[in-house]
Amino acid sequence: MKISIISTSHQKESQSKRISLILKNFFKETNSKVKCFNIDVFDLNVPLWTSEKKNNLKFWNEDFKKISSNLSSSDGFVFVVPEYGGMATPNAKNFFLVFNNGELFHKPGLIVSISSGNGGAYPISELRSSSYKNSHILWIPENIIIRNVKQFFPGKHGELIPDWLDDRIKYSCNVLIKYAEYLKPIQRIINRKDFGNGM
Numbered sequence: 001m002k003i004s005i006i007s008t009s010h011q012k013e014s015q016s017k018r019i020s021l022i023l024k025n026f027f028k029e030t031n032s033k034v035k036c037f038n039i040d041v042f043d044l045n046v047p048l049w050t051s052e053k054k055n056n057l058k059f060w061n062e063d064f065k066k067i068s069s070n071l072s073s074s075d076g077f078v079f080v081v082p083e084y085g086g087m088a089t090p091n092a093k094n095f096f097l098v099f100n101n102g103e104l105f106h107k108p109g110l111i112v113s114i115s116s117g118n119g120g121a122y123p124i125s126e127l128r129s130s131s132y133k134n135s136h137i138l139w140i141p142e143n144i145i146i147r148n149v150k151q152f153f154p155g156k157h158g159e160l161i162p163d164w165l166d167d168r169i170k171y172s173c174n175v176l177i178k179y180a181e182y183l184k185p186i187q188r189i190i191n192r193k194d195f196g197n198g199m
């Protein structure tokens with residue numbers, strides 16, 4: 001079982017990246033058989049999708065293929081998405097345009113939204129209402145919002161982090177793993193080529 005954890009911040013050493021690494025540990029604690037693959041779109045310099053691929057051959061000919069192959073061999077995904085201007089980040093939305101070759105096709109996804117304050121709801125509603133049409137990702141009916149993210153340190157949380165949050169995250173990780181297990185046959189049954197793009 002392989003889960004890719006995708007950090008979609010636009011900042012170096014972001015909170016999203018820090019949370020992604022913590023989530024990796026949560027998965028390990030939940031199920032020792034799960035292997036996590038962490039992707040930080042800022043560190044990897046994933047460019048905005050463009051038809052002018054010749055302007056960045058290093059990415060489109062090399063990096064893209066490696067990331068795409070890692071995503072294709074993943075059974076489920078976690079998207080760590082900070083709220084910027086009451087929206088999902090451009091990097092989160094762009095990911096669905098760049099990796100649009102069936103990598104996410106009928107595989108489950110968990111949205112983990114983060115905010116340094118009391119926000120975090122908008123990226124969830126935005127990704128749930130778009131993003132799935134051509135990628136065919138299946139957002140599971142759980143999501144996580146980590147508010148006051150700078151106080152989130154499992155084992156020594158700041159006072160604004162509720163006691164129940166760690167258990168809720170572990171529960172959601174476990175739900176994602178179960179969906180990933182049980183959706184595997186679906187990916188074999190459905191022919192992606194029939195209707196590659198949603199209506």
Ligand SMILES: Cc1cc2nc3c(=O)[nH]c(=O)nc-3n(C[C@H](O)[C@H](O)[C@H](O)COP(=O)(O)O)c2cc1C
Pocket residue numbers: 009010011013014015016017082083084085086087114115116117118119120149
């Ligand atoms: C451009 C920008 C816009 C932001 N807009 C919001 C917002 O609308 N709501 C919110 O709760 N936090 C907002 N924040 C604060 C972020 O929640 C906080 O900086 C968080 O750490 C960003 O995650 P990152 O470190 O992974 O980039 C914004 C931050 C940036 C840089």
